């Protein structure tokens with residue numbers, strides 16, 4: 001019952017926050033991606049070591065909860081994914097929009113042990129709240145040449161910490177997610193060994209933020225990644241972090257070679 005009331009309240013609040021009519025805000029380019037999200041992105045199987053199958057829902061596509069600023073930044077980075085050669089022909093640039101699913105392992109092929117190890121109800125923490133705009137709305141773009149990743153993140157009303165402001169744990173969660181994604185795409189399966197976070201200025205709830213991550217160095221199976229969280233115009237630094245990821249071997253889980 002309480003859950004039902006909370007969901008209704010959340011829904012009303014998020015409707016109040018929307019303040020936009022998606023079809024009027026989105027450009028033709030964005031509509032193209034909405035209609036066919038897999039048109040322009042590299043097949044997942046080509047981008048990572050995860051043996052995905054099928055076409056699961058990509059939660060990083062624009063939805064009606066995205067503010068005009070979120071949509072603007074999405075379109076800005078999306079445009080970088082298509083470069084033009086000297087003849088004006090479209091060719092793939094160094095940037096890739098990364099798809100984002102509510103489970104990673106669910107869509108993996110093989111792995112006879114998966115059904116026993118993974119509970120059917122498990123969901124990725126950042127994608128587990130169904131109401132659009134209520135919690136983590138984000139889309140990440142990877143630059144494999146520069147070994148960087150940028151994430152556009154809109155912080156929803158369920159992520160409150162200090163009154164009216166974003167919870168520090170929610171910020172750390174997003175930093176872990178984006179730095180971990182970069183480390184994972186560069187080195188395969190990893191786990192966070194440490195995440196050192198410095199909170200420099202509070203983030204108003206509902207803000208759109210940029211999370212910039214860059215590979216610092218790789219030493220054997222250790223991947224060091226730096227991160228900065230800024231306001232959407234990059235004028236204000238909110239958080240800085242340094243993370244260490246360690247490569248792990250999960251081949252046997254997926255039924256692949258160890």
Ligand SMILES: CCCCCCCCCCCCCCCC(=O)SCCNC(=O)CCNC(=O)[C@H](O)C(C)(C)COP(=O)(O)OP(=O)(O)OC[C@H]1O[C@@H](n2cnc3c(N)ncnc32)[C@H](O)[C@@H]1OP(=O)(O)O
Pocket residue numbers: 048049050104176177178180181184185188189190191192193194220221222244246247248
């Ligand atoms: C294919 C990709 C697709 C990507 C698309 C994914 C999409 C979806 C996105 C979701 C992205 C979410 C990303 C969240 C990721 C988590 O949040 S993971 C959860 C939190 N982390 C954990 O639970 C990890 C717990 N810790 C452990 O399991 C183990 O300690 C570790 C980290 C795996 C390391 O253990 P180990 O493999 O036995 O390594 P070990 O031999 O002890 O140490 C190796 C080296 O690391 C050093 N080291 C280890 N720990 C530390 C430490 N804490 N401090 C300093 N140095 C350390 C050691 O000193 C050693 O150094 P060297 O001697 O080699 O110089």
